[in-house]
Amino acid sequence: MVSNEQGRVVLVGAPLGNVGDASARLREVLSTADVIAAEDTRRLARLARDLDVTVGGRVVSYFEGNDERRTPELVDALAAGSVVAVVTDGGMPSVSDPGYRLVRAALDAGFPVTAAPGPSAVTTALALSGLPSDRFVFEGFLPRTGSHRRARLRELAAEPRTLVFFEAPHRIAGMLDDLAATFGDERPAAVCRELTKTYEEIRRDTAVELAAWARRAEPRGEITVVVGGAPPRPAERPTDDDLLAAVAAREAAGLSRRDAVQAVADEYGLKKREVYALANTPQPGNRPAGPAGRPG
Secondary structure, three states, rough: OOOOOOEEEEEEEEEOOHHHHHHHHHHHHHHHOOOOEEEHHHHHHHHHHOOOOOOOEEEOOOOOOOHHHHHHHHHHHHHHOOEEEEEEEEEEEOOOOOOHHHHHHHHOOOEEEEEEOOOOHHHHHHHHHOOOOOEEEEEOOOOHHHHHHHHHHHHOOOOOOOEEEOHHHHHHHHHHHHHHHHHHOOEEEEEEEEOOOOOOOOEEHHHHHHHHHHHHOOOOOOOOEEEOOOOOOOOOOOHHHHHHHHHHHHOOOOOHHHHEEEHHHHHHOOOOHHHHHHOOOOOOOOOEEEEOEEOO
């Protein structure tokens, strides 16, 4: 079926896990759209079954691996007057999920884009975290490798707004270890797992305690991490002893000398070379530090 009206894209918010969160508009769009671009066609079929909705349009797969190739096909469908609905496995399309490429292409081609709003793991986790929610930053997934992940976290260490991340289960312990080392052991955070599902779990604690829990528990499922923003910087420069202690604490947590110095400099608004010079100056009773932070 093809609509006589101008083609348009509809971004459809799908339940995160509890089918009871499905909106009436989601049901309507699934039953009336000409084309449904689904991140996982099998999960779409299961959702339609659970909702007792008959999908009347053509269903195509639309995920990260094929969205570049499939987007021109969907724009052609828009040109033919079709309503194209985008549905991901859960939450709002284009929020760290497929959808943005089609949104941009549709707008560039002059087709309207609208939404049937629904659940979002970002705002759900933020609301449940118990952390300030008036101002926040969504960072999506951090880089996969430790060195790149730590570099990105160093850039965010002084961010005063609450931060929201997605993370994969097999990387969550390493991510929390790096978070504690970079942001400081006492930074408050929440790990939100399997939101709205049967085994929903919210863990609220300091970064270092959450890291220890993740190593023990090896949590599974879909995970959203919410982290409190950086505390206000002290008005006065910390003492040299305080700076050295902060560097030593981060090294003990696993950071290299250079990364520990950078994290402390960012936290206190100091120049990296100032903290580096202090950390590498021989202290009374200690041997000089080598280039990697070990005694030379």
